[in-house]
Amino acid sequence: MASKNERLSPNLEGKIALITGAAQGMGAAHARRLAASGATVVVNDRDASPQLSALAAELSGLAAPGDVSDPDQVAALVERVRNELGDIDILVSNHAFMTMAPFLEADLDEWWKIIDTNLGGTFHLVQAVLPGMRRRGAGRIVVIASEWGVIGWPDATAYSASKAGLISLVKTLGRELAPEGIIVNAVAPGVTDTPQLEVDALSAGISLAEMHAQYAAEIPLGRIAQPSEIAAAVALLSDFRLSAIIGQVVQVNGGSTRTRA
Amino acid sequence: MANKVAIVTGTASGIGAATAAELESRGWKVAGFDLRPSPQCSFDLCVDMADPHAVAAAVSRVTQELGHVSAAVSAAGYYEMIPISDISREKWTKMLSVHVGGMLNLSRAVLPAMQEAGDGAIVAVTSELAIGGGSEDAHYAAAKGALIGLVRSLAIESAPHGIRVNAVAPGPTDTPLLAADSPWRAPEYLATLPLGRLTSPEEVALCVAFLLSEGTFLVGEILNPNAGAVI
Numbered sequence A: 001m002a003s004k005n006e007r008l009s010p011n012l013e014g015k016i017a018l019i020t021g022a023a024q025g026m027g028a029a030h031a032r033r034l035a036a037s038g039a040t041v042v043v044n045d046r047d048a049s050p051q052l053s054a055l056a057a058e059l060s061g062l063a064a065p066g067d068v069s070d071p072d073q074v075a076a077l078v079e080r081v082r083n084e085l086g087d088i089d090i091l092v093s094n095h096a097f098m099t100m101a102p103f104l105e106a107d108l109d110e111w112w113k114i115i116d117t118n119l120g121g122t123f124h125l126v127q128a129v130l131p132g133m134r135r136r137g138a139g140r141i142v143v144i145a146s147e148w149g150v151i152g153w154p155d156a157t158a159y160s161a162s163k164a165g166l167i168s169l170v171k172t173l174g175r176e177l178a179p180e181g182i183i184v185n186a187v188a189p190g191v192t193d194t195p196q197l198e199v200d201a202l203s204a205g206i207s208l209a210e211m212h213a214q215y216a217a218e219i220p221l222g223r224i225a226q227p228s229e230i231a232a233a234v235a236l237l238s239d240f241r242l243s244a245i246i247g248q249v250v251q252v253n254g255g256s257t258r259t260r261a
Numbered sequence B: 001m002a003n004k005v006a007i008v009t010g011t012a013s014g015i016g017a018a019t020a021a022e023l024e025s026r027g028w029k030v031a032g033f034d035l036r037p038s039p040q041c042s043f044d045l046c047v048d049m050a051d052p053h054a055v056a057a058a059v060s061r062v063t064q065e066l067g068h069v070s071a072a073v074s075a076a077g078y079y080e081m082i083p084i085s086d087i088s089r090e091k092w093t094k095m096l097s098v099h100v101g102g103m104l105n106l107s108r109a110v111l112p113a114m115q116e117a118g119d120g121a122i123v124a125v126t127s128e129l130a131i132g133g134g135s136e137d138a139h140y141a142a143a144k145g146a147l148i149g150l151v152r153s154l155a156i157e158s159a160p161h162g163i164r165v166n167a168v169a170p171g172p173t174d175t176p177l178l179a180a181d182s183p184w185r186a187p188e189y190l191a192t193l194p195l196g197r198l199t200s201p202e203e204v205a206l207c208v209a210f211l212l213s214e215g216t217f218l219v220g221e222i223l224n225p226n227a228g229a230v231i
Helices: A023-035 A050-056 A073-083 A108-136 A149-153 A157-180 A198-205 A208-217 A227-237 B015-023 B054-064 B090-118 B138-161 B201-212
Strands: A016-019 A040-043 A091-093 A139-144 A180-189 A248-250 B003-009 B029-034 B043-044 B069-074 B119-127 B163-168
Touching: A016 A073, A023 A040, A023 A091, A023 A227, A023 B201, A040 A050, A073 A108, A091 A108, A108 A139, A108 A157, A108 A180, A139 A157, A139 A227, A149 A157, A149 A180, A149 A248, A157 A180, A180 A227, A198 A208, A227 A248, A227 B090, A227 B201, A248 B029, B003 B015, B003 B054, B003 B090, B015 B029, B015 B069, B015 B201, B029 B054, B043 B054, B054 B069, B054 B090, B069 B090, B069 B201, B090 B119, B090 B138, B119 B138, B119 B201, B138 B163, B163 B201
Parallel strands: A016 A040, A016 A091, A091 A139, A139 A180, A180 A248, B003 B029, B003 B069, B029 B043, B069 B119, B119 B163
Antiparallel strands: none
């Protein structure tokens, strides 16, 4: 681990990064990692919370709660950041909503809420940050997809569809925005040690420790990921010296998929 | 970290040279292998990567002189475009023995000590052409594609030992491998790339350095710095 004063590569001094879904788990790790590279971080989650405020305070950043599935709230959020800090250079679209159910038992409203939050939320965010990135003449957008968006998963139709949709969105925006110096990519994490695993364990009717062991057994590296290991890939894709990775999906999963996303 | 030893092949120029420079700037001790001397490397050996005995001997020498090798990057290679009917057996065999054989020989030489240490990372430089293919690229694309199969299999086999194996698949990169009159340098081709330019060796080097250091949960993965050539 780097000491507190040591800047990690890449150098993001002077850059403003917005990270969604940052109150806990992976989002908080991305915020910490980009802050460790010198970025000023804006941490978002759906609701204001002591957790979110504490993270912002820890990183000398800004807490900007708001529901990303609501385009008006997203526009207001980005406007607020512009007024208080400036235009956003880096967007890490990390928020996600998930429930699991066999296909025919899935509640239709819930199904659409997953799509509207995960896929729609990212769409709204990209639309809102683009004018600022264009003013800056460059930008980095990193979308957190999922292993399940690449290979699919039983009882997760909406989630997998939303994440696969994000991958196609990333590929398209990668092509569309690269000529402007705005580089768009995705990270597809495998099973990661976040509070989400408690939901999985509950759904499977087993303990959290059993859930960890069950997932780890399926991963060649023999363990699940730490959030910081996903954040490392986010930092790579936030590097303004690296423009040649475009519309790609970086799979960080301990070797579970070994496929092209 | 400051004293870790990495072997990089193909360090006389291009991606290998840029990778050696990036790793040295991050505090690695780098041993550069190439057919020719690698003037930018503080420690270099002239090695034919297609020769398993020469590679094994060179790796032993690095271990004796610099210490335990904890990372290896197989970047040595060459490029030529030949229509399929004109690819002689010799040209086919040479292409495979340098690209696939180079990675095979390097891995076989460094893995025993990595397994003993329970730690290590290997990166192969493959190509965007391994994924998308290209006209007159049959033997090159076949070799680079085989490299991907080798990397992924070696990755699952090595992961339980704590060793990570991954690859980088660059698009056309601005190195001496691309002649001045190469079709990959033509403005008409560059205009088809979302980035509008060739990938730089430094960009590939950033990807390799990431896979060797902070990318601790990437296994059997291919990073694609290709300027948008294959999305």
